[in-house]
Amino acid sequence: MLGMNTFLAGSYPQAGPPPSDPVPHQQQDVSAMFSDPIAEIERIMAEAGLVQQNIPTVGAPLADIERFMSGAGLVQQDTEVWDPLGTVMVLAREVAFLARDSVLALSPYLAQRVNEERAKVLLPGWMPVIRLEEPAADVRHFLRALKRLHDNLPLESTPSFDSIWACATLGQKYERPDLRDRMLAHLKAYCTDNYDTFHANGRQRLPPGLEFPHAIGLLSLARLTNAHTLLPIIIMSCTMIEDADIFVNGWRRDDDIKIRLKGKDLAVCVAAERRMVVRAIDNAGMVYMVEVAQACRSRGSCEDALQWLNAWHARMVGRSPRWHDPLKLVWAPTVAAKAFSGPWKHFRLCNHCSGMLERRQDGILRRTWKDLPCILTVRVPGWPGDCPVHCFDEMPDAPGASGTVRCRLENAVHASVM
Ligand SMILES: [Zn+2]
Ligand SMILES: [Zn+2]
Numbered sequence: 001m002l003g004m005n006t007f008l009a010g011s012y013p014q015a016g017p018p019p020s021d022p023v024p025h026q027q028q029d030v031s032a033m034f035s036d037p038i039a040e041i042e043r044i045m046a047e048a049g050l051v052q053q054n055i056p057t058v059g060a061p062l063a064d065i066e067r068f069m070s071g072a073g074l075v076q077q078d079t080e081v082w083d084p085l086g087t088v089m090v091l092a093r094e095v096a097f098l099a100r101d102s103v104l105a106l107s108p109y110l111a112q113r114v115n116e117e118r119a120k121v122l123l124p125g126w127m128p129v130i131r132l133e134e135p136a137a138d139v140r141h142f143l144r145a146l147k148r149l150h151d152n153l154p155l156e157s158t159p160s161f162d163s164i165w166a167c168a169t170l171g172q173k174y175e176r177p178d179l180r181d182r183m184l185a186h187l188k189a190y191c192t193d194n195y196d197t198f199h200a201n202g203r204q205r206l207p208p209g210l211e212f213p214h215a216i217g218l219l220s221l222a223r224l225t226n227a228h229t230l231l232p233i234i235i236m237s238c239t240m241i242e243d244a245d246i247f248v249n250g251w252r253r254d255d256d257i258k259i260r261l262k263g264k265d266l267a268v269c270v271a272a273e274r275r276m277v278v279r280a281i282d283n284a285g286m287v288y289m290v291e292v293a294q295a296c297r298s299r300g301s302c303e304d305a306l307q308w309l310n311a312w313h314a315r316m317v318g319r320s321p322r323w324h325d326p327l328k329l330v331w332a333p334t335v336a337a338k339a340f341s342g343p344w345k346h347f348r349l350c351n352h353c354s355g356m357l358e359r360r361q362d363g364i365l366r367r368t369w370k371d372l373p374c375i376l377t378v379r380v381p382g383w384p385g386d387c388p389v390h391c392f393d394e395m396p397d398a399p400g401a402s403g404t405v406r407c408r409l410e411n412a413v414h415a416s417v418m
Contacts, residue, residue: 078136081143088114089129090143095136097143103150109174134170137255141166145179155182158207161214162253168221184227187218191233193383195369198233203327205237212241213251217259228380232372238265239273240322272376279326279375283368284313287330287361293352305340305347312339326368326375331357374409 075096086098090110104110110130117128132139141163148155156163164183171180190207192198198205206214215237222230238261241247247269250260261269288310292302313330317323329335336354340347349357373380373390385391389407 078140081140081147087127088117089127090139091129091131092134092136092139095140097139099143099147100150103143103146106146106149107174107176134173135255135257137162137253138166138170142170142174142179146176149179158209159183159186161210161217164207165217165221168225172225180225184225184230187221187227187230191218191222191230191237193229193232193380195366198327198369203329205233205240212237213243213246213259215241216246216250216261219261219265220259223265229382231378231380232376232383235269235272235376235378236276236325236327236372238269239276239324242321268376268378272378273324275375275377276326277324279368279371280324280328281317283326283364284317284330285310286364287357288313289360293350293356295352296350297352298348298350301348302350302353305349306353308344308347309339309349312344327365329361329365331361371409374407 075091075094078095078097081090081097081099083098083100083103085100087101088099088104090097090099090104101114104114113130114128117130121128145155145163145167155167159167164186168180168183171177171183186207189197190201190204192201206212206218210218215234218230218234219238222228222234238247247261248266250258252258288306290303290306290310292299292306296302309331320328322328336349340349368375370383370385371387373383373385374387377390379390379394381391381393383391387407387409389405
């Protein structure tokens with residue numbers, strides 16, 4: 001097996017017609033080295049302990065290569081990224097992809113790997129094989145995106161988590177930062193740093209098609225790419241994973257790769273949730289403060305209604321799965337309909353007081369938004385807040401400053417902020 005893997009990692013018989021790509025194809029004259037190239041292949045395979053079967057002749061049709069590969073039983077031909085006019089074989093774990101030079105050349109990293117392998121190709125008409133260490137599913141997503149760029153086709157408008165992850169991480173590693181940045185921009189449209197955008201999105205925290213458990217992977221991605229402003233919404237989304245087992249132990253992708261929070265980030269999320277609870281309760285208390293609007297003409301009944309809203313909210317928090325969310329709207333028409341129904345339908349808030357609650361809530365939520373890095377205790381350079389500890393890059397210690405700066409929400413926060 002090992003022998004075959006080594007063999008595959010070097011080169012492979014070229015399929016069908018010669019490549020049409022303009023990339024220079026470095027070939028060596030093997031006639032001086034081997035009097036009979038096919039005999040030499042057979043000798044290499046025999047040494048590797050492999051059964052000799054269906055060894056394609058140089059320039060064999062693609063069908064022969066496919067039969068040869070499946071006969072060897074070592075690699076699985078990808079059903080999607082397999083270009084019949086491909087000139088390079090890409091191996092990721094046990095999956096083989098066939099692609100053109102012109103597609104792979106869109107990634108400087110892959111282009112270099114192809115050139116290195118092509119220089120090792122000994123037999124005329126054989127194609128280079130590059131072996132990548134990334135999971136095959138990630139490579140498939142990345143090559144698919146490269147192909148779309150190559151063909152001037154738009155990328156998917158609503159990429160899956162797997163596609164976002166693959167294109168962002170491999171975009172970074174394979175030197176296509178634009179691909180990474182397009183995925184991050186897609187995330188930033190929802191995991192935004194702008195309160196108005198958040199509200200305009202219907203207060204939806206993750207892009208369409210993504211669910212809270214995906215936030216576990218997104219948190220790793222934000223760390224990996226230094227996409228700091230994604231952190232607050234992603235961390236809050238992690239705290240909203242209802243299944244404690246998934247929250248602590250993670251979940252498995254289709255290819256069985258485990259996606260889980262790193263220990264440090266698990267601690268960040270647990271601490272964040274505690275502080276979110278405190279802020280959520282504070283916010284509700286401030287929204288429902290028993291103080292009627294100046295223009296109110298029914299002070300008595302409006303004060304009664306506000307007191308009831310306070311009590312009602314306290315009863316409801318234990319029944320809501322997201323009661324720890326400090327960005328939750330505690331005052332909305334739907335809330336009014338629920339709170340002033342049944343035995344409590346006699347409670348009523350005048351339009352002046354109702355409008356006052358809306359404005360009050362808006363102000364409180366906007367302040368909460370600015371404070372998110374402080375509430376979550378995470379440093380987010382570039383966040384539109386004013387905390388010198390959490391909203392800016394770490395500043396070098398000034399002489400005599402003893403390394404301590406202050407956060408409005410804490411007396412003193414030391415440099416241990418994550
Ligand atoms: Zn009133
Ligand atoms: Zn702060």
